[in-house]
Amino acid sequence: MDKPIRVLVAKPGLDGHDRGAKVIARAFRDAGMEVIYTGLRQTPEQIVETAIQEDVEVVAMSILSGAHNHLFPIVVNMLRERGADDVLVVGGGVIPDDDIPVLKEAGVAEIFTPGTPTTKAIEFIKQNVKRK
Amino acid sequence: MSDMDSLDRIGKAKRDWEEQKLEKLLAKRPERKDKFVTGSNAEVERLYTPVDVEQLDYLEDLGFPGEYPYTRGVQPTMYRGRLWTMRQYAGFATAEESNKRYKYLLEQGQTGLSVAFDLPTQIGYDSDHPLSEGEVGKVGVAIDSLKDMEILFDGIPLDKVSTSMTINAPAAVLLAMYIAVAEKQGVTSDKLNGTIQNDILKEYIARGTYIFPTKPSMRLITDIFEYCAKHVPKWNTISISGYHIREAGSTAAQEVAFTLADGIAYVQAAINAGLEVDQFAPRLSFFFNSHNDLLEEVAKFRAARRLWAKIMKERFKAKDPKSMMLRFHTQTGGSTLTAQQPDNNIVRVAIQTLAAVLGGTQSLHTNSRDEALALPSEESVRIALRTQQIVAYESGVAETVDPLAGSYYVEAMTDRIEREAAEYIAKIDELGGAPEAIDKGYIQKEIQDSAYRYQMEVESGERVVVGVNKFQIEEQPPKGLLKVDPRVGEMQKAKLEELRRTRDNAKVNEELEKLKKAAAGDENLMPFILNAVRQYATLGEICGVLREVFGEYKQSIVL
Numbered sequence: 001m002d003k004p005i006r007v008l009v010a011k012p013g014l015d016g017h018d019r020g021a022k023v024i025a026r027a028f029r030d031a032g033m034e035v036i037y038t039g040l041r042q043t044p045e046q047i048v049e050t051a052i053q054e055d056v057e058v059v060a061m062s063i064l065s066g067a068h069n070h071l072f073p074i075v076v077n078m079l080r081e082r083g084a085d086d087v088l089v090v091g092g093g094v095i096p097d098d099d100i101p102v103l104k105e106a107g108v109a110e111i112f113t114p115g116t117p118t119t120k121a122i123e124f125i126k127q128n129v130k131r132k
Numbered sequence: 133m134s135d136m137d138s139l140d141r142i143g144k145a146k147r148d149w150e151e152q153k154l155e156k157l158l159a160k161r162p163e164r165k166d167k168f169v170t171g172s173n174a175e176v177e178r179l180y181t182p183v184d185v186e187q188l189d190y191l192e193d194l195g196f197p198g199e200y201p202y203t204r205g206v207q208p209t210m211y212r213g214r215l216w217t218m219r220q221y222a223g224f225a226t227a228e229e230s231n232k233r234y235k236y237l238l239e240q241g242q243t244g245l246s247v248a249f250d251l252p253t254q255i256g257y258d259s260d261h262p263l264s265e266g267e268v269g270k271v272g273v274a275i276d277s278l279k280d281m282e283i284l285f286d287g288i289p290l291d292k293v294s295t296s297m298t299i300n301a302p303a304a305v306l307l308a309m310y311i312a313v314a315e316k317q318g319v320t321s322d323k324l325n326g327t328i329q330n331d332i333l334k335e336y337i338a339r340g341t342y343i344f345p346t347k348p349s350m351r352l353i354t355d356i357f358e359y360c361a362k363h364v365p366k367w368n369t370i371s372i373s374g375y376h377i378r379e380a381g382s383t384a385a386q387e388v389a390f391t392l393a394d395g396i397a398y399v400q401a402a403i404n405a406g407l408e409v410d411q412f413a414p415r416l417s418f419f420f421n422s423h424n425d426l427l428e429e430v431a432k433f434r435a436a437r438r439l440w441a442k443i444m445k446e447r448f449k450a451k452d453p454k455s456m457m458l459r460f461h462t463q464t465g466g467s468t469l470t471a472q473q474p475d476n477n478i479v480r481v482a483i484q485t486l487a488a489v490l491g492g493t494q495s496l497h498t499n500s501r502d503e504a505l506a507l508p509s510e511e512s513v514r515i516a517l518r519t520q521q522i523v524a525y526e527s528g529v530a531e532t533v534d535p536l537a538g539s540y541y542v543e544a545m546t547d548r549i550e551r552e553a554a555e556y557i558a559k560i561d562e563l564g565g566a567p568e569a570i571d572k573g574y575i576q577k578e579i580q581d582s583a584y585r586y587q588m589e590v591e592s593g594e595r596v597v598v599g600v601n602k603f604q605i606e607e608q609p610p611k612g613l614l615k616v617d618p619r620v621g622e623m624q625k626a627k628l629e630e631l632r633r634t635r636d637n638a639k640v641n642e643e644l645e646k647l648k649k650a651a652a653g654d655e656n657l658m659p660f661i662l663n664a665v666r667q668y669a670t671l672g673e674i675c676g677v678l679r680e681v682f683g684e685y686k687q688s689i690v691l
Contacts, residue, residue, distance in 0.1 A: 013251070014251035014252065014254075014264075014267050014341075015251060015340070016335070016339050016340015016341050017339075018380075019379065019467070022583070022691060023381075023584055023587050025691055026584050026691060027587070029691070035691070037691055039687050039689045041263075065267060065271050066267075066506075067266035067267045069266070094505065094506070096506055097610075098609070114471040114504045115470055115471050115600045117590075117591045118587065
């Protein structure tokens, strides 16, 4: 049997809304993944450091404060700089449609907006993760 | 014939009805579901009769409005005397932009202000702090110093409006700024009306904008209680909030339980700090959510009032009736709004508004239809405010007090929620009180379990959310969403630079030094903070000094 997929669920920025992050973390775990949750108020540096230390294959970030355009691309770039460009980066939260193409351009593989079933995010990760 | 005989007869008649009518019907036409539940997953019976409320003692359990235990409301005439305060939470970008929105809302008939601050302000960082990058002006207005506060309330007479500020960890600083702006307008602090949220425990539980550890945070709160009792007597010194607990996924009963458990912790902390209960308790206020299950929400508000009255009277021996009255603000449920078919949210908000009003709220914020997508546009905010006005002036529900009292279902559910909440509070007492229960992650875990169960119910289709898992359509991306000018961060930085160049920095440092010494001791910190604010010390500088002395809170993570 395959090793479980290792996922880091992260809350970048100052936003304290973690209902979504915690629900998705639990859904990933119930889907058989190994999940690490960072807790609140993580800087991009901290997220990337944890991702590398924990050797994760996926970084799933949640943000509801509107700071996604600033923070998501920084995380992607820092992962690349540290040679971890094989890590699949996905994001979720209150993210306007207009911002999604920009974030994808910046290297975020997929954005999940409010109302997305957890199963859809799980399916996406299973199909797109690069196994180590 | 005694009441008991009458209840027996009703009970027997109900059994006859079930056997003779119902069973035959159910055999032919079964009900839609095997089990019916409320929005909070509590089981609902087919029919409620006097038998379900046989324990209810009218005088003891309901009484009269404005009288203990306040089940029917905190004022004798409720909305016949004065309608609730219509108070839309607003604030974004700069103080200038937000000032414009406030003036617009006041022109539209809003009766109180409610200030939303951006995240750096809520966490005590100035706009030029590295962690503020990308967050300045996003979820609320950026306030760095008294300068911004002067602009925010420019042309708004602070002796005429009441202002609610959603600020917690740095509540003392923002309150000090408000007092200082009033001074400049020639308004003394005893004339000020308003509320600071100032509820740190629910930040640890659910909302996340904490700064300091529990102990110094509780000290700041009791310092505010004490200071306001003397100097700002009409101010609501705390708004003990279930709103965010519910948004994090709790049930209605958990919302009541954890909010009142937090309330108990604040009252106890103030008593431990040497205050008399009746000296500060009349200024405690509450803040609840209003979700879609109309009747359960009405029952929730009534249960919360009754339970708090008993707690204050029996547990804390309060004598002043005002100490026993649970006065509350309500906001409609943000997490019930859908990004899909956003106009449907107008209907949800209307139902939630009805629940809040039938539940006897003192003030209300109605969410805008587009809030699952972005900050609300001006047009959406107007519809939200009109929703309140339609309920107030056209629906008729404001014309009599507590109109749902006596409904067998509502009374049975009021009892049920009160009972469940009291059980949770007993459990939290066993754990050593709310702060300890939070440190252990108990409260967070209970909420997360409810949130996860709800999500799974939606995904399985067991719980229908219109437009999300049923009745979906292909949609065009919504238009006219509000965008915050990305240059706000730069503008705030420039303002700060200017401020630091033009103020008397020697005086600023002197006041910050005094504050630091006081923080290390046990004096009331409010006067020191007020002096620093008057010299234009920034929010980040003041909180920075307190961070040095107090340290920072470490979140306990449970999944």
